[in-house]
Amino acid sequence: MKPRFPPGLERAPRASLVQLRSLEAVVRLGSVSRAAEALHLAQPTVSTQLRELSGSLGLTLLEPHGRGLVPTAVGERLAECARAMGACWQAFEDDAAALQGLRQGRLRIAAVTTTEYFLPDLLGPFARRYPGIQIELAVENRDAVVARLRRGDDELAAMMRPPSDLPLARWPFLENPLVLIASSDHPLAQRKRLRLADLLDQPVLVREAGSGTRAVLDEVLAEQGLHWPPRMALGSNEAVKHAVRAGLGLALLSRHTLAADPATEGLAVLPVAGFPLKRQWVLVWRQDRPLSLPARTLLDDLRQRLKVRAKAVA
Ligand code: PGA
Numbered sequence: 001m002k003p004r005f006p007p008g009l010e011r012a013p014r015a016s017l018v019q020l021r022s023l024e025a026v027v028r029l030g031s032v033s034r035a036a037e038a039l040h041l042a043q044p045t046v047s048t049q050l051r052e053l054s055g056s057l058g059l060t061l062l063e064p065h066g067r068g069l070v071p072t073a074v075g076e077r078l079a080e081c082a083r084a085m086g087a088c089w090q091a092f093e094d095d096a097a098a099l100q101g102l103r104q105g106r107l108r109i110a111a112v113t114t115t116e117y118f119l120p121d122l123l124g125p126f127a128r129r130y131p132g133i134q135i136e137l138a139v140e141n142r143d144a145v146v147a148r149l150r151r152g153d154d155e156l157a158a159m160m161r162p163p164s165d166l167p168l169a170r171w172p173f174l175e176n177p178l179v180l181i182a183s184s185d186h187p188l189a190q191r192k193r194l195r196l197a198d199l200l201d202q203p204v205l206v207r208e209a210g211s212g213t214r215a216v217l218d219e220v221l222a223e224q225g226l227h228w229p230p231r232m233a234l235g236s237n238e239a240v241k242h243a244v245r246a247g248l249g250l251a252l253l254s255r256h257t258l259a260a261d262p263a264t265e266g267l268a269v270l271p272v273a274g275f276p277l278k279r280q281w282v283l284v285w286r287q288d289r290p291l292s293l294p295a296r297t298l299l300d301d302l303r304q305r306l307k308v309r310a311k312a313v314a
Helices: 016-027 033-041 045-055 073-103 113-117 119-129 142-151 212-223 236-244 293-313
Strands: 062-065 068-070 105-112 131-142 156-159 168-184 204-208 230-234 250-253 268-271 277-286
Touching: 016 045, 016 062, 016 068, 016 073, 033 045, 033 168, 068 073, 073 293, 105 113, 105 119, 105 142, 105 293, 113 119, 113 131, 113 236, 113 250, 119 131, 119 293, 131 268, 142 156, 142 212, 156 293, 168 236, 168 293, 204 212, 204 236, 212 250, 212 277, 230 236, 236 250, 236 268, 277 293
Parallel strands: 105 131, 105 156, 204 230, 204 250
Antiparallel strands: 062 068, 156 277, 168 250, 168 268, 168 277
C-alpha cells in the first residue's frame, strides 16, 4: 500500500520555518536591515535566506520600493502563511508544555466526609489518565476542611457549605439530598407520611460538632422553632448508620451515605414532609491563588463528564 501523506506534505517542503520567519519580518518591517535587527541576525544571513526561499519556490517574493522592500502579491500571501504556521507552532509548544506539566505532579484535594461515598469514583477517570499525578485526598469534617482552605493547604475542596468569608470560586457539581433515617424495623418506618414534629419524641443521633450535616439539622430545627436535643453524637457517617440500625435513634444523613436500597443495610428513609432537604455539593478553590495545571485539568474533566451524565439522565 502506498503511504498517504496529509496535503502539503507529499513532497519535502521547499521552504523552512526559519526562511519563512525572515520573509514575514521583512514584509512586516519593510526592509532587510530592520528585519535582521528584530531577528538578531546579520543582514547577509537574512538576504541569503530570502534568496534561497525565492529560488527554491521559483517566485519573486519582494520588490524594491524606495530604500526598502515591498512584498509582491504572492510574497504577501506567503507571509500570511508564515504567520499561520507560527500560530500553529505556538499552539503546539503550549500543548507540549501543558502535557509535560501533567506528566508528574501533585494535586491536593480536601473533601468533607460524606463525599467519600462518591468522590473516588468521580476522580477515577482523571487518575487513570494521568498516572504521574499523585492525588492526595484529605477527608475531614466541614470545619476541618474550612480550616484547611483558610490555610491554603489544598487546591480544591469538595463540600456542602463553603464559608462565605474566604475569596472562593464555587462550582456546584452534584445534588446532595439529606434524608431522615430509622432502622428498617422501626414503627415509624411503616408510616406513609410524617411531619418533622412527629419525630421529636424519638432519640436523635447526630454527627460530631463541626460536621456540616449536623449544622443543617440544627438550622432546620431553629427555622421551624423545634427542639430536638441530640441523644448521642458520633464521629462518622458509618458510626451514625450503625447506631441507627441498632435501634438507638433516628438521624439526618446525606442520601449518598446509603445503599441504593437502604433496606439491604437494615435502614429506612422516613417519608417526612419537606424532606429530602435539597442541598448541593460544591467544589471550591481560592480565587486569590492560581490553580495548578492538574487542578484545572481535573475541573475541566469533571465539567465535561458531569455534563454528559446530566444529559444522559435528563
Ligand atoms: P460533613 O459534610 O457533615 O461531613 O461535615 C457536610 C458539609 O460539607 O458541610
